[in-house]
Amino acid sequence: MKGTNRILFFDQISISDIAKVGGKNASLGEMYNKLNPKGINTPNGFSLTADAYRLFLEHNMIEQQLNDLLFSLDTKQYSNLAIIGETSRTLILSGTFPTEIIDEINEAYKKLSNDCGIKNLDVAVRSSATAEDLPTASFAGRMESFLNISGEKQLLEAVHLCYASLFTDRAIKYRHDMGFTGMDIAISVGVQQMVRSDKASSGVAFTIDPDSGFQNAIIINSCWGLGENIVQGRITPDEWIVFKPTLLNNHLNPVLKSRCGKKEYTMVYVDKTKSVSAEKTIINRDTLLEKQDKFSLTHQEVIQLAQWCYKIEQHYGKAMDIEWAKDGLTNQLYIVQARPETIHGKGRKQIREIFTLKEKGKLLTKGIALGDKIATGKARIILNPRDGNQLQKGEVLVTDITNPDWDPVLKKAKGIVTNKGGRTSHAAIVAREMGTVAVVGCGNATEVIKNGQEITVSCAEGKEGHVYEGILKMEISEQDFSQLAMPDIAPMFILADPDRAFELSNYPNKGVGLMRLEFAISNAIKVHPLALIEPEKIQDEQVKKELKELTKEYEDGKNYFIDKLAEAVSMVAAAFYPKDVIVRMSDFKSNEYANLIGGMYFEPHEENPMIGFRGASRYYSDFYRKGFALECEAMKKVRNEMGMTNVKLMIPFCRTLEEGRKVIAEMAINGLTQKENSLEIYMMVEIPSNVILADEFAKLFDGFSIGSNDLTQLTLGLDRDSALISYLFSEENPAVKGLIREAIRAAKRKGIKVGLCGQAPSDIPAFAKFLVEEEIDSISFNPDALIKGIENIIDAERELVKQ
Numbered sequence: 001m002k003g004t005n006r007i008l009f010f011d012q013i014s015i016s017d018i019a020k021v022g023g024k025n026a027s028l029g030e031m032y033n034k035l036n037p038k039g040i041n042t043p044n045g046f047s048l049t050a051d052a053y054r055l056f057l058e059h060n061m062i063e064q065q066l067n068d069l070l071f072s073l074d075t076k077q078y079s080n081l082a083i084i085g086e087t088s089r090t091l092i093l094s095g096t097f098p099t100e101i102i103d104e105i106n107e108a109y110k111k112l113s114n115d116c117g118i119k120n121l122d123v124a125v126r127s128s129a130t131a132e133d134l135p136t137a138s139f140a141g142r143m144e145s146f147l148n149i150s151g152e153k154q155l156l157e158a159v160h161l162c163y164a165s166l167f168t169d170r171a172i173k174y175r176h177d178m179g180f181t182g183m184d185i186a187i188s189v190g191v192q193q194m195v196r197s198d199k200a201s202s203g204v205a206f207t208i209d210p211d212s213g214f215q216n217a218i219i220i221n222s223c224w225g226l227g228e229n230i231v232q233g234r235i236t237p238d239e240w241i242v243f244k245p246t247l248l249n250n251h252l253n254p255v256l257k258s259r260c261g262k263k264e265y266t267m268v269y270v271d272k273t274k275s276v277s278a279e280k281t282i283i284n285r286d287t288l289l290e291k292q293d294k295f296s297l298t299h300q301e302v303i304q305l306a307q308w309c310y311k312i313e314q315h316y317g318k319a320m321d322i323e324w325a326k327d328g329l330t331n332q333l334y335i336v337q338a339r340p341e342t343i344h345g346k347g348r349k350q351i352r353e354i355f356t357l358k359e360k361g362k363l364l365t366k367g368i369a370l371g372d373k374i375a376t377g378k379a380r381i382i383l384n385p386r387d388g389n390q391l392q393k394g395e396v397l398v399t400d401i402t403n404p405d406w407d408p409v410l411k412k413a414k415g416i417v418t419n420k421g422g423r424t425s426h427a428a429i430v431a432r433e434m435g436t437v438a439v440v441g442c443g444n445a446t447e448v449i450k451n452g453q454e455i456t457v458s459c460a461e462g463k464e465g466h467v468y469e470g471i472l473k474m475e476i477s478e479q480d481f482s483q484l485a486m487p488d489i490a491p492m493f494i495l496a497d498p499d500r501a502f503e504l505s506n507y508p509n510k511g512v513g514l515m516r517l518e519f520a521i522s523n524a525i526k527v528h529p530l531a532l533i534e535p536e537k538i539q540d541e542q543v544k545k546e547l548k549e550l551t552k553e554y555e556d557g558k559n560y561f562i563d564k565l566a567e568a569v570s571m572v573a574a575a576f577y578p579k580d581v582i583v584r585m586s587d588f589k590s591n592e593y594a595n596l597i598g599g600m601y602f603e604p605h606e607e608n609p610m611i612g613f614r615g616a617s618r619y620y621s622d623f624y625r626k627g628f629a630l631e632c633e634a635m636k637k638v639r640n641e642m643g644m645t646n647v648k649l650m651i652p653f654c655r656t657l658e659e660g661r662k663v664i665a666e667m668a669i670n671g672l673t674q675k676e677n678s679l680e681i682y683m684m685v686e687i688p689s690n691v692i693l694a695d696e697f698a699k700l701f702d703g704f705s706i707g708s709n710d711l712t713q714l715t716l717g718l719d720r721d722s723a724l725i726s727y728l729f730s731e732e733n734p735a736v737k738g739l740i741r742e743a744i745r746a747a748k749r750k751g752i753k754v755g756l757c758g759q760a761p762s763d764i765p766a767f768a769k770f771l772v773e774e775e776i777d778s779i780s781f782n783p784d785a786l787i788k789g790i791e792n793i794i795d796a797e798r799e800l801v802k803q
Contacts, residue, residue: 006052006101007108010045010192015316021047021188022128027338028190035315040308041334044115045123045192046108048159050130052101053187056163060095066167067183075176081169081408088167093160105159106152109191120150122194122269124336125158125278127165130186143171143187147226148194148269148281155191158278162189173408195336198268198282199328201296202227203237205309208319208341211370211463214502215319216574217256218242218306221422222296224287225266227323233401233421234284236261236441238296242306243574243642252643255302256574257567260295260553261422263287293552301326305333312338354784355460356475361468364449367442368422369465372503374458375415375437376471381451385409396457398449402440410436415457417445417467439465463499479787481508487793489771490778491786492580494757498524498568501575504783508790511579512572513705513780514650514757517586517631520568522596525561526550529627531598532557538598546597558630565634566642573644580646582682582705585631587652589614610719615653615684620662632670639677650682650705655689660700674702682753686710691739694746704747705780708758712736731760732767744774753777762789769796 013021013029021029025047032042057063069088074080113121127143144165146158165171166187175185195202203222208215221230221237229235239259247254265284270276297305305324312335313320323337355374380395382388388409391397397413399406401420410416416431421440431438437457439445449455449467456472459465492513493504498520527550531538535557538544551560573581589609593599602623606612618624638644649672654660664674664681674681683690683697686707690697698704708731715736718725730736740756747754755778761768762785771779772793781789 006049006055007104008047008049009108009112010042010047013047019130020049020051021190022050022130023339024126024128024337025188025190026128028192028336030315031312031335031338035312035335038311040311041332043193043195043334043336044112045190046112047128048101048105048189048191050186050188052104052189053163055098055101056095059098060091062091062095063183065091070172070175070182073172073176078173078408081173085167085169085172088172089164092164092167097156097160102156105156109152109155112191112193116193122148122150122196123155124190124192124194125149125155125162126190126192126337127162128188128190129166129171130188143168145228146278146281147228148198149278154278154281159189161278163187169408170406173411177411192336195325195334196327196329197227197325198225200326200331201225202325202336203230203296203323205305205322205324206319206341207309207313207322209241209502210341212503212506214505214575216244216577217502218244218247218309220297220302220305220309223261223263223266224291224296225268226282227325228282229263229265229267229284230422231323233418233440235264235287235420235422237263237422239422240297240302240306241571242302243570243577244310245574245577246643247303247306247310249643253641254306255299256570256642258295258302260293262292263296264292264420266291297326301333308333308335316340354477354479355458356477356784357456357458357460358473358475361456361470361472364455364467364469365417365439365442365445366464366466367418367439367445369459369461369463370431370438370440371435371459373435373437374456374460374474376456376474377414377454379417379449379451379453379455381446381449382409383446388412396455398445400446416440417442417449417455417457419443419445439467442467462497481787484508484787484790485794486510487790487797489776489793489797490755491790491793492582492755492778492780493576493786494780494782495572498571500783501572505575507783507786509576509579509786510778511576511646512581513755513778515569515572515581515583517565517569517584518588518592520565521586521588522592524564524568526597527557527561528593528596528599528602529561529630530602530624531596532561533626533630535598537601539601543598550597561630562634562637565631566637569634569638569647570642570644573638573642573647576646577644578646580648581644582648582650582703583635584650584652584684584705585619585628585635587615611714616651616659616663617653617655619651620659620666625666628666629670632667632672636671639679640671645678648680648682648703650684651701652684652707653686653710654683654697655687657693657696657700660697664700684710685743687714688739691743691746694743695750698746698750698752701752703753704743704755706740706743706754706756706758708736708740708756708760711739715739731758732764737770740771741774744771744776747777748775755780759785761792762786765792765795768792769799772796772800 010029010032015026015030018026036042069084124147126145149158201222205220209217220240223229223237230237238261241257243254243256246252266287267284270283319341321339321341325334325336377394377396379398380391381398385406391412394414396415398417416438418440454471456468490510492511494514495512496516496519551557554560590603590606590613591609594603619628651663680702682703683701684707685704712731744754757780761779
């Protein structure tokens with residue numbers, strides 16, 4: 001057909017046409033023309049331009065009325081928002097289309113159908129505002145889309161509804177928030193061939209971690225059927241985290257982490273034999289149980305999607321928010337939308353508020369944490385956005401789901417708690433955009449939380465958000481590292497929770513000096529490794545049931561342990577790549593191992609586990625050798641299969657030289673040979689014998705890490721957990737400092753790296769100065785102590801220069 005100013009096919013559109021067709025359609029045209037030839041599938045379509053919308057307004061003589069309505073908005077309390085929205089939409093829907101627009105839509109639809117070889121082609125009809133997807137504003141989700149539209153009558157109806165959706169309450173409110181006034185925003189409507197994801201899967205992807213702004217990750221969410229369930233937060237999707245630096249290397253596995261979501265509902269087409277309106281062309285059904293427990297994409301499909309997302313990001317030169325779909329008839333993947341990511345695209349903050357919960361209360365529910373803040377207030381259970389006026393200032397919204405209709409309500413909420421939704425759902429994006437504390441996907445929030453109940457919503461404890469009973473004490477502090485210099489001595493992290501790694505990588509640092517495996521095992525795996533190796537020894541039926549549920553995706557429970565531990569370590573290794581990440585092999589005490597699922601069937605009882613069967617002595621023992629082999633397999637997967645050679649391994653509580661030799665030999669038996677593939681093996685210096693024989697230990701190991709807590713208690717012969725003698729515990733004791741000094745000097749004599757892990761260098765400036773004077777290579781801090789620790793090191797280095 002001949003081109004007009006009112007209809008443009010995708011091959012006539014580029015990213016420079018936002019003023020004509022809006023951000024969404026401009027991006028589709030750009031991808032269709034520039035990326036389709038590179039193998040990135042984008043379905044064909046056309047756009048009804050902003051000129052057509054303006055002609056519609058002119059034809060019905062309603063532009064001035066709409067303009068007056070918008071300028072009458074109460075911009076303080078929004079008390080008349082609902083009536084303005086309803087009146088505006090009524091004006092639009094009461095209007096009629098000029099004949100020339102109807103004819104041009106029908107002609108374009110017929111051409112698209114013919115090009116696709118299908119009569120009355122199924123299409124998606126999407127709104128695209130002309131100010132949409134600017135770096136500081138995204139109208140995404142504020143206006144309507146209509147799926148599975150077919151036939152001229154249904155198509156015209158869908159276009160009419162798209163025009164009306166420019167005046168939804170949420171779109172009007174957002175328009176004001178973004179500084180747009182009156183009628184300075186127009187609307188274009190995109191008409192695109194439907195991908196038959198109702199018979200397969202679909203979802204969203206971000207080329208940046210939407211929580212932390214970490215730039216080296218691609219986050220992919222997926223569900224069965226149409227992807228609206230993810231966008232609207234109705235379900236908990238499958239999720240994959242893919243690492244960009246290894247993505248294009250076909251010899252490495254770039255998938256850092258995968259999580260099988262419940263995918264509670266599946267959105268599909270309605271029966272085509274029934275005559276329905278454009279608003280009723282899709283239906284949501286309960287997902288079959290066997291499909292809830294099955295991933296909705298294969299591993300290879302995840303990698304293909306991630307590679308496409310990476311290329312799209314490279315093409316646009318910015319982080320992108322992408323929608324994709326898989327056609328169940330052809331098994332082909334398609335990109336159906338791409339827009340700039342508008343939260344972290346604004347730039348990284350250099351001042352960070354740190355929220356710390358100072359007490360714990362009764363846990364009511366938990367879910368996915370958005371952000372890292374804490375909110376307190378009365379809970380207000382609201383199940384319909386029309387009842388949003390019930391939410392009072394300072395209250396926490398508790399609901400089943402949050403979709404774009406909730407936007408005006410969400411902006412009043414002090415916190416948000418939902419039963420359903422993933423961390424890349426539209427509701428999650430809006431919560432981050434507003435900086436609102438939110439815990440989504442709890443499952444039972446509206447059941448266990450009472451209306452009017454005082455609660456604390458905490459997102460400051462990792463990726464898992466917690467909702468506690470009562471108003472709990474918290475502390476808010478600020479960390480400003482915008483002008484913070486990096487000292488000569490390397491400041492590194494002590495890190496336990498892998499879920500915080502992306503966020504913490506934004507801090508000034510030289511890597512991770514100590515990653516503890518215990519947290520990953522107790523939180524991500526939960527099971528004693530020997531219970532997975534010898535499940536026949538488990539007698540308790542309840543324990544058997546728990547093991548079966550946790551390992552349901554695996555034929556062999558050992559692979560469950562290997563995969564989950566590898567995921568935890570790879571998340572940290574990727575976050576700080578290519579900086580060093582020193583991973584300490586497991587250092588549970590026997591009583592702590594016994595607390596893992598199934599652990600009571602394997603662990604001995606010890607009177608003093610702190611100086612008992614722990615660390616190196618377990619690894620080569622007949623008792624735990626098979627469990628240690630699983631840890632080694634996980635580390636081998638991280639380094640060799642995933643390419644994270646920045647991971648170094650560290651052995652804790654190695655009492656004797658003979659133990660050191662045995663552990664290194666045991667690791668080699670399990671495929672972790674020292675120096676091979678640049679593998680370095682460190683040792684924790686935490687026992688006086690380690691210092692007395694430091695020159696000999698330095699011949700065995702590639703580096704030392706001084707564990708000041710254990711070294712202090714074993715040097716002074718005290719239990720650091722005993723309140724009765726806690727006043728004696730001090731790293732500044734001359735005996736302790738003498739051992740630390742000798743350990744550093746021995747490492748220097750033998751030419752190996754040496755660091756220290758502990759709280760003292762951040763709490764005690766004089767102790768930091770002591771370590772600087774001894775020329776230690778690195779000091780590792782807990783996240784909340786890092787900035788203060790760096791400041792102490794810098795002060796000590798400056799003072800040393802003056803001397």
